[in-house]
Amino acid sequence: MAELPEGTVVFGVFNETSEHESRVALTPDIVARLRKSGVTALIEHGAGAASDYTDADYEAAGAQVTDAATILGQADALGFVDRPSDDLIARMKPGTWVIGMLGSFTDADYVERLAKAGLTAVAIERLPRQLSAAQSMDEMTSQNSVMGYKAALVAANAYGSFLPMMTTAAGTIRPAKVLVLGAGIAGLQAIGTAKRLGAVVTAYDVRPASKDEVESLGAKFLDLGLDFSKGQGEGGYARALTAEEQAQQQAAVDEKAAGFDIIITTAKVPGRKPPMLLTARGVEGLHRGAVIVDCAASDLGGNVEGSEVGTHVTDGGVTVIGAPYLASEVSTTASNLLSRNVADILVHFIKDGALVVDPADEIDAAMVVAGAPTASKGE
Known part of the structure; x- marks a missing residue:
């Protein structure tokens, strides 16, 4: 292990690859950027392999490739794709900074464990993303953009016909009708990708400003005949609807959904239970062979009633794909964007x-x- 320059901030990243995770919180190009800010990067052996970054790539950029124990012993700050496990927290030295999506909105006990371990926890999900100074730090935006792109590809792959209109010697095949529910960052990327694939795209979001955004991409805005004129919430997210408004929205979406071949739902709320946009009744109303991709599926629920992580086919022949890990399936680009945010x-x-x-x-x-120290180096 090379001796570290005196006074430098040491940043460490672990190998977090798993069944569902292929991303890494540091890429070689960001190593070079960090060096200009006086940061020495340590990365665990093989951490970038699943994202097509080799140990040699990191070394060439100026990072030190080492083992987890060395990182834990020398790093002032640690960056994560996912939050660290309790076992890893127990091995961290007091005063270490932890940067990641920590689930702080719904898991106060986890945050308390970080505090008791003497760690300084930086929860990315709490970033005030409406501030211009925060734009380059916004992991939700960067990763949701990747997620929306991949959601359209996953839906196209699962659908049993073409997305574009095709005129063949055997006749004309109509284009697929795609409905995107939630027109935030992920939804807009799903709209754009589905349009480029040739589908006829319609979208809906409770936020009034989303109508112009949807139409600017060449999609139609779904008219539910409802007026939630104060749908814009804090931080760029849609506000939570009242129980009455939510019931009206669900009933209207259920009715309209029957006319579509593919439905992509993207209404995630950081660290909180996502809103239900399509009920079991709406799923039952879809035709056999229709496809749903629920990007918000998780242990907290999803945008589609009954959706769960993974793929299942209903008795009515509708394929429901609960897909919270889509960004990881575009790991090279997703890692590059995530690394920039964390850095x-x-x-x-x-x-x-x-x-x-x-x-x-x-x-x-x-x-x-x-933890809110005035400085990290023993003060």
């Missing part, structure tokens, strides 16, 4: 060669959920 968050906290929390800074105040 920019790290650099934001570096002041005069040390990691510092400024309580007066809006980003710091929002994201630091455990």
